[in-house]
Amino acid sequence: MTVTPIRLFGDPVLRSPADPVVDFDKELRRLVADLIDTLRDEGGAGLAAPQLGVGLRVFAFDVDDVVGHIVNPVVEFPDEEEQEGPEGCLSIPGVYVDTKRRLNAVAKGFDEHGEPIQLVGTGMMARCVQHETDHLDGVLFIDRLDAKARKEAMKAIRATDWYEAGLTIKVSPHASSGKAG
Numbered sequence: 001m002t003v004t005p006i007r008l009f010g011d012p013v014l015r016s017p018a019d020p021v022v023d024f025d026k027e028l029r030r031l032v033a034d035l036i037d038t039l040r041d042e043g044g045a046g047l048a049a050p051q052l053g054v055g056l057r058v059f060a061f062d063v064d065d066v067v068g069h070i071v072n073p074v075v076e077f078p079d080e081e082e083q084e085g086p087e088g089c090l091s092i093p094g095v096y097v098d099t100k101r102r103l104n105a106v107a108k109g110f111d112e113h114g115e116p117i118q119l120v121g122t123g124m125m126a127r128c129v130q131h132e133t134d135h136l137d138g139v140l141f142i143d144r145l146d147a148k149a150r151k152e153a154m155k156a157i158r159a160t161d162w163y164e165a166g167l168t169i170k171v172s173p174h175a176s177s178g179k180a181g
């Protein structure tokens with residue numbers, strides 16, 4: 001079992017569109033295993049490869065004990081119905097905001113062996129499919145909020161311990177020993 005550290009908001013990998021998987025090889029199967037192990041350890045609904053720092057179009061899901069993965073997903077909406085409800089992200093820990101999503105979503109893609117699969121989701125699974133596919137495009141759930149809610153979400157993010165810790169790491173310890181003078 002390999003649990004891998006999850007990249008947090010502020011990491012550029014979360015803003016980079018991921019590449020389609022071309023080789024359905026051993027490395028891909030290791031990535032899928034890492035995604036599922038890490039997701040189960042963290043207890044989330046879904047986890048996309050960029051959240052582990054890997055720029056490939058793969059995500060894992062664990063919704064109502066349905067555990068799986070999909071490679072190169074393409075999402076379709078069978079109808080216009082919408083849902084409201086709180087949404088969070090393992091890359092934005094501790095921040096949950098009501099986020100409007102489509103109620104039904106179908107993801108078409110492949111399993112780790114390259115066999116075509118279809119993931120038919122409603123409710124939470126549909127929300128997961130939309131959230132994780134967004135990750136593969138460098139999109140985060142806070143981008144789906146209206147301006148006011150997004151502003152509040154950013155305020156909540158800035159108030160978290162992990163965001164503050166991330167900023168501290170970026171400050172150079174030698175900033176005050178420059179060549180001035």
Ligand SMILES: [Zn+2]
Nearest residue numbers: 088089090091
């Ligand atoms: Zn997420």
